[in-house]
Amino acid sequence: MADCIAARDNGDTYQAMVFWIYALRMLGGPDIEKLGYEYGEVKSFDDIVVFYKNEQRFRDTYINRDYIQVKFHMMQAGEFTMDSLLESGFINANRDSFLQKVVNAYWNKEIDFSKSRFIIYSPWRIKSDDILNELIYNTDKSFNLKKMQEGKTKRSRMGALRSKLCEKLSINEEELYIILKQICIKDGQDSLEGLKGRLNEGFASHKLQPWSGSRDTFPYCDMARAWIRQGIRLFTADEIKNYCKKEGLFMAAKDTANIAVKSFNRHEDWMNSWANRILDLTDKLAGRELQPGYSWSDIFHSIEQFVATKLDNAREYHIAIETTLSVSFTVGRILNPKSALKVTPVQKTMDGFVDWGRDADNASKYSEFIVSCQEMCDEAADTAISIGATYDIKEDVQDFIKKSGLKIGLYINFVLEDFGMDSVKNGNHAWQLAKQINREISKRSENLKKGTLHIFIAGPNSLMFYLGMQSMMYGKIQIYEFDQNREKTYYPTIAFPQEGEAI
Template sequence: MTQAVTVRRDGDTFQARLFWWHAARLLDPGSPIIRVGFENGPKSFDDIWVEYDPKRSAQDQYGAPLRREHVQCKWHVSPDTYGYSHLIDPEFINANTRSLLQRARDAQLAYAPDGIGVRFKLLTNWRLDRADPLRQMIGTRSGAIRLERLYGSATDNSKAGAVRKAWRDHLGLDEEELRVLARTLAFGEATDTLDGLRDNLDVLFAYVGLRRIPRNESAFPYDDVVFQWMAQDRLEFDRKSFPAICDRDGLLGQGEGRRHVYGVKSFEHPIDRLEERCHQVLDLIPAFDERYIRSEADWGDALYPALRAFLLSAARDQSKLRLALDAHATLAFAAGSVLNIKSGRHVELEQRTTGERIWAADDFPPDVNWASLEAEVVELDPQRPDLAIAVSLTHDIAPDVRRYLSATVPTVGRLLMLTPSTGPGAQSVACGRHAFELAEAATRMVREARGSSPVAAVHLFVAAPNGFTFFLGQRQPVLGPVRLYEFDFEGGRDRSYTPSLTLPISTRTGDPV
């Protein structure tokens, strides 16, 4: 009984905190969100819905404006996975007769009969099973189904065909009707803990002027108040009604004022779309097929020039910048190289760790207990001129780097391996100042490894928070010419590295910060 109560309460907490994640943006004039609903709408997709200003809305996976998003929240105490067959099983949503997919079909007919402009999203802390064919059909950028993958075969005698057949038979649809439904479906994995969601809300509340709850207080009244509103039949909120009800219930506090945040994205976070909260967003997603760049030449020919122009324009307007980088490590490093140490700009970074944090080079005083950086140089071949660097802050990448170098980069003679003294891990970097200090230490160690011997090129492999990678990029002029690499973390190709960007890139003069 106790376990059942805990599960239910945690599920309600999960739903409430996701509601506030969207609803709080009704207090932000720069957000495209204009209405938010709670516990009303199509059955099984009524937990939360969000409506966007059509002039500023995000786009769906095929570039059409996204007007509304209906979210079904499903929280589990213990980790597990699901697949395409669960969506046609009523027990998956604790129902007796109608499955999640049947209810999605009802919602699609009522709200998006042509399949365009509305999305129905399952958001859960369970993961799609890696072996399930549905996982390969879900776009990692948006979480939406990629129709070209669902319909990648002409018959039912394939993995994709088996999914289509199971869904068609269950729903009684033909292929075209299923295609219209599938375009509206999306799946998201909630990777943050409940405490992590609370920490993220604290940052957001500081922006928009909602009363902040000290982290040492166990009670978080926002978890309960939205259900009190539901009992009063207050289920929809807009830019006029939401501030009024928050004021009535004493939820408005002293806000810091909305700081301009500049976002760069090459992939989409499952619940935190940058357009909903950033002053400007550089959307580089169209250059990628999921996590993989469509053309390797685009790193230098298209992405870097666009990133440089975007950041220089932002830097001209103000001396203090806040960046949100939902982007590949290559782009984080490149951003640092644009806004380098000599730019004269104070840069804050929205860093995703176990929650969202604001990192800056001076955010905390130094702490002797922070992990230091340890270096080991491996001599591969003294006749080869290049130096490779493997930075293993979040996990150990040295074995993968060595295999890649041996098979692909015959010019590397030495490998510099950098690891935190506490060992790689998600918590190895404590804050912005720590990341800044580690970047300084890494730069010093690279210079020491180079010594007086000429180095033709530096090959950089990084597994680290983007905040660290940005700070390291700020020191690119000291590092010299750098070739960056991206790893196939999703395992969609060969689970190895591919070269990305080489810096510096020659640019026209006359465009300083």
């Protein structure tokens, strides 16, 4: 009985957290007009409804509504199959399956079906050997209708599937394609803990109080439950802000302080006059190399101690990072959202030292990485990523992998088309690029997630800082630096998780 209550409670919490993911998106840009929560415009698709002010590109057309069915599972033991989508029990329904509910929406004359998208959102993954796995694009999680149309007779695999679906759903093939075209299967979504991390990043950007790891209650989910009790089901951005203000969830304005981390001795006069506190690592790092007798564990614990003893959440901080990319990543990792500290990196640019903070309300469009993936060793579980913001490092990294004997299962290359010293424009751009990298990393298979993630980069410190902030869910990590002076190749630096690190 207690287990059933816990499962139901966690399911409600998960649904509320997914709602807040979309609520933060609504607060951060002009696209979403309003959100529905337990909003029964379409029967059985009332978990979350997204109303778009600006129509969203989907497949070869545009949509203005998302109807999201959230399905949480306590354990990761199960998987999606095509049959799951035809079973009412899979979504804890008494009568209709997920697909039958979409069919019912298709016959509902009160909605514009062709302008609507129907999403199932769950931490479970699609079973690798099920026919459903062959039919879902990784680009937008929609159905591959061209693949679905293969085979002319019922004796073919796809023909048999079409026949089965049409019979179960009481529709013809033409209607089947129309219906499947509007569906997304968002499998493999974040766990409760993963959603918590994403939400804390968003809350901090909007100056809302984060969800502290020391608290057992979550006021944002409690507020969502209160709305249901009061019959409040539809929300605009202004209404969300007013509710948060009423509940005292906005953070009070804080004093600011300047801090710095350095392992180089350049710009000392500027840094000494600007920073209130400086973590000087030159006794442990000679530029990019460890001083004799020191390890990367010493570097990590020096930064960790500096944060624990010199910083507090009564202030906001601007941090200058005059050090290596490995240290920048480490600083960002330690200052992840669980730290409950608001820290803005100060980036050295062609125009001097500039604040590279991220603005959640900034809807500007910046260039994205061109991403290419290459499967390498079938038996290997490690992943290597190369990030080319200032230089295209693909050939150098591939050469290093070949010569070093690293066994890499998947290699992902990120490169900006206009790579160069000024290709990353500001903090918002760096943050968006770090999030793009994070999204690709999260797509790894379960087997690859068990291996080590090898990271190579040519880019600004702030980009590495923001990537480090998001790295707590990456598993094992190895960072590399480029030896610019002697060998002209890469060498490993710090690895994660570090001993004693809180994950």
